[in-house]
Amino acid sequence: MAAISFSLSSFIGYKVVAFLLLVTVSLIAMFFDIAPVLLAAFISAMVWNYFFIPPRFTFAIQDSDNVILFSMYFIIALVNGALTFKIREVEKKENKKIEKENTLKLYNTLLNSLSHELRTPISTIIGATDTLQDVNNKLSADNKSELISEISKASLRLNRQVGNLLNMSRLESGFLQPKTDWCDVNELVYDVVNQLQDNLQGKKIDVKILENLPLVKLDYGLLEQVLFNLVHNATIYIPENGIITISVFINKDKKLLIVVEDNGNGFPEKEILHVFEKFYRLKNSKTGGTGLGLSIVKGFVEAMNGSVILENRKGGGAKFTVEIPAEITHLKDIENE
Amino acid sequence: MNNAIEILVIDDESQIRKLLNITLGSNDYKVKEAINAREGLLIAANHPPDLILLDLGLPDESGHVVLEKLREWYTKPIIILSVQSNEENIVKALDAGANDYLVKPFRTGELLARIRSLLRNHLTESESPIIKSNDLEIDLSLRIVKKNNEAIKLTATEYNLLALLIKNEGKVLTHQYLLRAIWGPSYINQSQYLRVYIAQLRKKIEDDLNKPLHIITESGIGYRFV
Numbered sequence: 001m002a003a004i005s006f007s008l009s010s011f012i013g014y015k016v017v018a019f020l021l022l023v024t025v026s027l028i029a030m031f032f033d034i035a036p037v038l039l040a041a042f043i044s045a046m047v048w049n050y051f052f053i054p055p056r057f058t059f060a061i062q063d064s065d066n067v068i069l070f071s072m073y074f075i076i077a078l079v080n081g082a083l084t085f086k087i088r089e090v091e092k093k094e095n096k097k098i099e100k101e102n103t104l105k106l107y108n109t110l111l112n113s114l115s116h117e118l119r120t121p122i123s124t125i126i127g128a129t130d131t132l133q134d135v136n137n138k139l140s141a142d143n144k145s146e147l148i149s150e151i152s153k154a155s156l157r158l159n160r161q162v163g164n165l166l167n168m169s170r171l172e173s174g175f176l177q178p179k180t181d182w183c184d185v186n187e188l189v190y191d192v193v194n195q196l197q198d199n200l201q202g203k204k205i206d207v208k209i210l211e212n213l214p215l216v217k218l219d220y221g222l223l224e225q226v227l228f229n230l231v232h233n234a235t236i237y238i239p240e241n242g243i244i245t246i247s248v249f250i251n252k253d254k255k256l257l258i259v260v261e262d263n264g265n266g267f268p269e270k271e272i273l274h275v276f277e278k279f280y281r282l283k284n285s286k287t288g289g290t291g292l293g294l295s296i297v298k299g300f301v302e303a304m305n306g307s308v309i310l311e312n313r314k315g316g317g318a319k320f321t322v323e324i325p326a327e328i329t330h331l332k333d334i335e336n337e
Numbered sequence: 338m339n340n341a342i343e344i345l346v347i348d349d350e351s352q353i354r355k356l357l358n359i360t361l362g363s364n365d366y367k368v369k370e371a372i373n374a375r376e377g378l379l380i381a382a383n384h385p386p387d388l389i390l391l392d393l394g395l396p397d398e399s400g401h402v403v404l405e406k407l408r409e410w411y412t413k414p415i416i417i418l419s420v421q422s423n424e425e426n427i428v429k430a431l432d433a434g435a436n437d438y439l440v441k442p443f444r445t446g447e448l449l450a451r452i453r454s455l456l457r458n459h460l461t462e463s464e465s466p467i468i469k470s471n472d473l474e475i476d477l478s479l480r481i482v483k484k485n486n487e488a489i490k491l492t493a494t495e496y497n498l499l500a501l502l503i504k505n506e507g508k509v510l511t512h513q514y515l516l517r518a519i520w521g522p523s524y525i526n527q528s529q530y531l532r533v534y535i536a537q538l539r540k541k542i543e544d545d546l547n548k549p550l551h552i553i554t555e556s557g558i559g560y561r562f563v
Contacts, residue, residue, distance in 0.1 A: 155442070159442055179557070181512075181528050181557075182528045182529040184532045184535075184536055186536075186547075187554060190547035190548065191554065191556070193547075194547075194548060207547075215532050215533070220556050220557055221424070221557050329529055
């Protein structure tokens with residue numbers, strides 16, 4: 001800035017230069033800490049004195065007007081710097097406050113859904129153990145084993161919720177680094193289906209996988225969780241005897257496509273945009289659920305540079321399409337080694 | 338029951354110790370408990386148990402360190418119990434000589450199955466060359482694999498892979514370990530070979546390719562033969 005002013009010094013007076021330098025100091029104050037700002041103000045005063053106030057190229061000032069001008073510049077530059085910095089501080093504080101309020105709101109939603117989602121299984125466990133421990137009870141053997149299996153179910157549910165929370169915090173921390181390795185997607189899909197066996201009782205699952213699907217290089221654990229959450233979600237919301245279809249193929253752009261469809265009621269059009277938001281729950285939806293499952297799906301898919309889209313099928317039902325760019329290798333190349 | 342099999346549990350959580358004590362005790366194992374690394378190492382040295390269940394998160398010293406110290410002299414099976422489910426931790430423990438791992442919360446049926454299989458392996462090591470596992474039978478001296486008493490054709494690599502897995506029945510073998518052992522050290526990052534051969538092996542030995550009962554995938558870690 002000083003250099004530009006210097007080159008222009010033949011056209012503009014040294015008093016104009018002072019204003020240009022002041023602007024520079026203000027700009028610096030907008031981006032840097034207090035110490036460099038004051039230093040900049042000080043240097044600018046010196047530069048102005050040395051290069052511009054006649055006689056130029058000395059620190060000496062002859063004219064008494066200029067002495068006053070210089071000291072005024074010196075003070076204004078410092079005050080200007082300090083004030084701009086202060087304003088910035090206040091703004092920062094304001095932003096922080098707003099941020100805090102948002103987090104607080106988020107926490108409240110979280111606590112509400114969590115207290116339901118965690119307390120239900122806990123109540124089941126406490127209630128069931130109380131009944132079982134009661135010395136005077138006349139429980140039949142059937143009822144006893146029923147209670148015990150309820151305890152077991154409740155604990156598994158708790159465990160799943162804790163898993164969801166941990167995944168969420170992994171995403172929030174921003175340190176989610178996919179660890180890619182060659183994956184047999186066929187194996188992965190059936191792995192998830194087998195894990196969800198209990199939830200799929202009374203429902204039909206149809207798996208359509210491209211024959212000779214190549215190996216795909218991606219994070220098995222992340223994709224497994226994505227598919228698990230999508231299918232698990234479907235099992236909760238489709239009616240008895242509903243059908244879930246999982247299709248896997250590689251598209252023209254050599255991206256891995258996984259489509260999970262069901263023949264349930266689908267999602268209200270108005271809310272489709274929100275379903276991937278953290279803690280979002282459909283209006284009129286059944287109680288239960290933390291609104292974390294689908295937001296984890298989105299987070300994980302995006303961590304793998306992919307995308308997930310939700311649409312309603314024409315014939316009714318929801319259709320999730322997960323698209324992930326990934327390196328692929330054809331099995332044939334290896335088999336013929 | 339003087340000759341009962343002894344299991345040492347090293348875990349700082351009293352609830353877990355109690356659970357294990359009851360579960361293992363009612364399955365005729367004799368249980369010893371240690372509440373921290375120091376005590377665990379002491380008990381193991383004074384009277385070596387037949388198997389050790391080791392928690393990774395101990396108050397005084399990391400379970401990884403305890404594992405290393407134990408492996409300096411202790412050759413019997415060690416199973417890791419841990420709440421840390423990240424793969425790196427598990428692979429690290431397996432590479433340091435743990436025979437198996439279970440992530441808390443674990444199912445007791447699973448734990449008992451792993452203990453049985455490790456103890457069986459340890460007791461029958463270097464005995465007959467024929468190993469049977471349900472419908473499968475493998476003759477290590479003749480290099481023959483039979484399913485339901487019918488010989489199945491395997492390529493040399495397929496056979497080597499299967500034989501290695503079967504010899505370590507019940508134990509998780511990490512991807513790197515398998516690649517190094519079957520294909521050689523320069524292949525340890527070429528996991529695509531392993532994927533393909535596992536898929537081919539499953540086609541030949543599993544009843545339902547999509548519900549494998551013999552070769553189980555431990556996602557992000559390796560494979561286990563059961």
